[in-house]
Amino acid sequence: MKPINEMTLIFPSKSSNESLARVVAAAFASQLDPTVEELAEVKTAVSEAVTNSIIHGYENKIGEITMHCKLYSDSIEIAVTDKGKGIENVELARQPLYTSKPEMERSGMGFTVMEAFMDKVEVITEVGKGTTVVLFKTFKFLAG
Amino acid sequence: MRLQNNIQLDNNKVAKGGYALDIKLSKRGNALIAKFYGELDDHTVEYARQKIENEMIKPAVKNIILDFSNLTFMDSSGIGMIMGRYKKMEKISGKVAIACSNPQIIRLLNISGISSVIPLHPDINSAVKTLRGE
Numbered sequence A: 001m002k003p004i005n006e007m008t009l010i011f012p013s014k015s016s017n018e019s020l021a022r023v024v025a026a027a028f029a030s031q032l033d034p035t036v037e038e039l040a041e042v043k044t045a046v047s048e049a050v051t052n053s054i055i056h057g058y059e060n061k062i063g064e065i066t067m068h069c070k071l072y073s074d075s076i077e078i079a080v081t082d083k084g085k086g087i088e089n090v091e092l093a094r095q096p097l098y099t100s101k102p103e104m105e106r107s108g109m110g111f112t113v114m115e116a117f118m119d120k121v122e123v124i125t126e127v128g129k130g131t132t133v134v135l136f137k138t139f140k141f142l143a144g
Numbered sequence B: 001m002r003l004q005n006n007i008q009l010d011n012n013k014v015a016k017g018g019y020a021l022d023i024k025l026s027k028r029g030n031a032l033i034a035k036f037y038g039e040l041d042d043h044t045v046e047y048a049r050q051k052i053e054n055e056m057i058k059p060a061v062k063n064i065i066l067d068f069s070n071l072t073f074m075d076s077s078g079i080g081m082i083m084g085r086y087k088k089m090e091k092i093s094g095k096v097a098i099a100c101s102n103p104q105i106i107r108l109l110n111i112s113g114i115s116s117v118i119p120l121h122p123d124i125n126s127a128v129k130t131l132r133g134e
């Protein structure tokens, strides 16, 4: 299936760009006229993925984050990619309450939130090379 | 911690564009009330943590109410901050309550299990009453 629209945002892994990324993703998604609630869900999931790249992928060193968004007639696909340290055990990382940084008061709920707010979450990762998280969501009203 | 391109926040207004977080502290009896304005994420959470921490260690503070009535966004960074404050208050036998009416934030509090340990209230008055045991 060919997307009806596409866009890419590339930015350094600064925490001030978290709000930029989620606002851009929501603005792009609003071309499909989703509900306010669906937009809030997209924003939250993007915020989780981008924050993970910043604090876990690059561990607060500055690296490049790419957000690639594809729009289909009734759905969106958002891929957030970092070239950071990668995830050794994805199954463990995706478990609710698992965090590698409890000392930073992280709750380990990021993946759980992404899964709750989106239809599907894919993780492609290689240790030492980086991580891509792909978020999929169909906008229900449009899908009928 | 505020953005360099500091967005002015007047009394009760959320920053235009929502790039910042502001917290106003007040007291009602022995309860510390922290009113959040704007967005709570990884970028703004440290400001929230410090602002509340400095005040909650004072002996006159027995309970904390986190007022999210004017919070427009929150992600899991906020969950960690809330749980951190909750654990500290638990140690001194203090209570925490949350006032929130934003559906996205309420869902986040439900998914994370926060709402099963910290009572959620639709508004600040209801939170104050419950803490007083009314």
Ligand SMILES: Nc1ncnc2c1ncn2[C@@H]1O[C@H](COP(=O)(O)OP(=O)(O)OP(=O)(O)O)[C@@H](O)[C@H]1O
Residues within 6 Å of the ligand: A048, A052, A053, A056, A057, A058, A082, A084, A085, A086, A087, A093, A094, A098, A099, A100, A101, A105, A106, A107, A108, A109, A110, A111, A112, A131, B076, B077, B079, B080
């Ligand atoms: N982009 C990434 N690069 C490297 N490791 C990651 C990445 N994303 C997630 N992880 C790993 O997966 C774990 C779980 O991520 P998750 O977002 O669920 O929780 P968290 O970020 O630790 O806490 P929270 O999101 O609640 O603040 C992280 O602690 C980290 O070890």
Ligand SMILES: [Mg+2]
Residues within 6 Å of the ligand: A048, A051, A052, A109, A110, A111, B076
């Ligand atoms: Mg996370």
